[in-house]
Amino acid sequence: MTEFVVITRPLAQADALAQRVTELGREAVIFPLLEILPLDDPTSLQNVLRDLDQYALIAFVSPNAIDAAFAARPDWPRHIPLAVVGEGSRAALASHGATAHNSTIISPTDLDRTDSQTLLAELDLDALRGKQVLIVRGETGRELLGDALRAAGAQVTPVAAYRRVAPIFDNARRGELKRLLACQNDWIVTSSEGLRFLTEMVAQLDETGSVAKMQQQRIIVSHVRIAETAQLLGFSNITLTRSGDDGLLAALQSCS
Structure with a gap:
């Protein structure tokens, strides 16, 4: 069982999905990869x-x-x-x-x-x-x-x-990313651009093994193009689901 469900949508769009994740009995963490x-x-x-x-x-x-x-x-x-x-x-x-x-x-x-x-x-x-x-x-x-x-x-x-735009990678976000990489999580990713920003942030941590830890996290994506981007970026645990929150949640449940 993974620890957290990391929701990477822009902040304004993350709360509703986080609430539904919580209703499944999982702990949601909002970590936006894009700012609108x-x-x-x-x-x-x-x-x-x-x-x-x-x-x-x-x-x-x-x-x-x-x-x-x-x-x-x-x-x-x-x-x-x-x-x-x-x-x-x-x-x-x-x-x-x-x-x-x-x-x-x-x-x-x-x-x-x-x-x-x-x-x-x-x-x-x-x-x-x-x-x-x-x-x-x-x-x-x-x-x-x-x-x-x-x-x-x-x-x-x-x-x-x-x-x-990519959110500012300040000390608070740096610390949160380190905390998330210390355990195995389910990451819900709905943007290829955001996924690229994530890998850039991980590379900036300057910690041995951070990139490998990120690549081993489970990535749940809603589009084949995002899955292809994840593969190119070295992710090895990718779940592709259908469009919409229902598809993401169904995939999350099947992964549990």
Whole structure:
């Protein structure tokens, strides 16, 4: 039995999952690997959100994109179809009042692999030819969705809604990471970028064996791309689960 369940989501998104982990009888530790920040200059986002009626589809790349967009424009129009990648994004839409009952929401039907490629398989690309599509995203990220839509003839407008940065690796976080590496834990990791930040932090500990200890921890991931990143970074105990908190929790229970 491992000791802690380490939740590495950004702080604002970690509490709900931590509560569900606690209800399973496990001790949750929140150790964010990403910090979500507002844009330095939100002018472009605000300008785009003022005139949404021109778009035939609005795609959100993550729950963070949804939260930032709805914060910037709470009165979201319900007649424009929305596209999201995973169950976490569907839950984020629901938290802002957008559900299948009042909105058209398109997402991958194969919950074992939820990404831009499986989302594209659900879209009517022919119907989007010549139409305007808005992609709400972070300042950086993959271009696969936008490139594929452009290749299909859509006119794509990407707009940044938030920034992702690595949390400051101060003495408190350094001490917490050392404490976690002193035992075996289950780490819930939902970002390839965050996992890379984690390995960089471990390398900065300058303690013999820290990297090896981290690579031996159990990593529970919600996407095949994160699993591939974990393998490249030398992790040997990787559990891949389906999208959404239910999948993560089911994998956690099966690992116990």
